[in-house]
Amino acid sequence: MSTKNKLSKDQQEALLTILQKRFEGNMHRHKGLDWNKIQTKLEASPEKLGSLDEMERTEGEPDVIGYDKETDQYIFVDCAPESPKGRRSICYDHEALEKRKENKPKDSAVNMAVAMGIEILTEEQYRELQQLEKFDTKTSSWIKTPADIRKLGGALFSDFRYNTVFVYHNGADSYYAARGFRGLLKV
DSSP: OOOOOOOOHHHHHHHHHHHHHHHHHHHGGTTTTHHHHHHHHHHHHHHHHHHHHHHHHTTEEEEEEEETTTEEEEEHHHHHEEGGGOOOOOHHHHHHHHHHHOOSSSHHHHHHHHHTTTOOOOOOHHHHHHHHSOOOOOSEEEEOOOHHHHHHTTEEEEEETEEEEEEEEEETOOOTTTEEEEEEEEE
């Protein structure tokens, strides 16, 4: 993870305030979870706070959506209604970015996720997120693409239309103003 993700004490406190307010305002996303336990975990993981700050800075509106008992980790996911604005107009991965000779996008979803210290949602994770509320009704989000599809030049993305989660394909080097990606972070 890059050093830009290191936050000062004041920045950490400001981010924790934002996250707590979002947590308390969206209890349907994390029934039965206790903010104080989450905050204790976050305070013990400054690098994870840096990743959450990047998610917030790029307008992902990260929030807790679950708890993994096996690993004792809380699961944060971008919960902005539409694909995060600060992560749109990007192709799928670095290989696709390098392939484009003209009109290159500014970055790729995979590059950005790695730099932020987060994971791109899988299809299963994306579908689970849609069970909490409806996301990407006007935008779409790249999702983790299986190696066999990527090897052939394709990549997957999803959105929510007609009361249904759709999974589509595109060339990995394509990019659109309304397509970004949603990230996941375990703390």
